[in-house]
Amino acid sequence: MDTPPQLRADLVLPDLGVTDVIVGVWYARIGERVYHGERVVEVIINGATFDVTAPATGTLIQRSVVPGDHIKTGAVLGAVAADPE
Amino acid sequence: MIDELAAPVALEAYLLGCVDFDSLLSWQRRMVYEVSGDRSRGVLTLCELPPMISIGRSGSHKHVLLDKAELWSRDWPIHWVNRGGGCLLHVPGQLQVFAVLAIDSLGLGLTAYLEMLHDILLTVCHECDARAEIIPGRAGIWSQGRLLAHVGIAVHEWVAYFGAAINIDPDLDPFRSVHCDGSPRPMTSIARERRGLVRPAMVRQRLVELFAERFGFPRTSIFHKHRALAVPQPVHTLAYRSA
16 A cells, blocks of 8 residues: 555755765665664765664655665655654 | 853763773763763763774775684684774774764764864874875875874764774784775874874873864863773783683
């Protein structure tokens, strides 16, 4: 069953101040429950790692990138189906 | 009224000796959790580690030029960690600089924080009269093409942790066995690049002062121990091996 658009929360790469960002590792599998603020995917820049956290509590329903992908600010990395309020 | 009377937030600086790596990681996780809750806090930990290798996300086993038997005989365990940067050999005489700071509360982005961290390390090197430079596009402080200070951090909910390791005056020969940050040339040290002795206490003092100054902490509270941080027990290698 499709997720209603109002419950879909995208995982978006924030502005890290660099152009070359590489996807490091996913910490959650599709279908796994994630909690708001929990790290879901780690990205790598030169000298640092950065945790992209779940934007809402719910279920991870999409992973749009894989480890090793080069991504840019604003890229949608995946999506969470948020729990209804 | 209470806010007006409250003392300004102090940078908590832990000046420690040699600590166990696993307990240091546990301590760091706890500090990240605490700073996430109180984002005005800042914790700086300066310590040494027993000989070991840590491998960050950009590192590879290929950068360690020793086989398992050689690693075992030298008693160099390998720890894979979630910081940026590559391989790093930890040895006595190398100062670990672990900073837990809520960089968003400091008004910094990720790259701005990395630049400030690099600048602090470079300032300390120059104050020690060591030849040192930043190479654009490469993390760390370099001297004559050799890595002098390794930089590798991690950020969770805009709280930065891990930090840097700066070689003050270690034995440099072991660095021929590990390509730190992937560089085929062995690491160098402040002592080597200034061609003279260095006072480690002065390096520690300046690091604390520069962290407080650059990140806007008006006061510094200095501690020399914490119950959560275990000191590694000296082990007689031969006795340990024959046990």
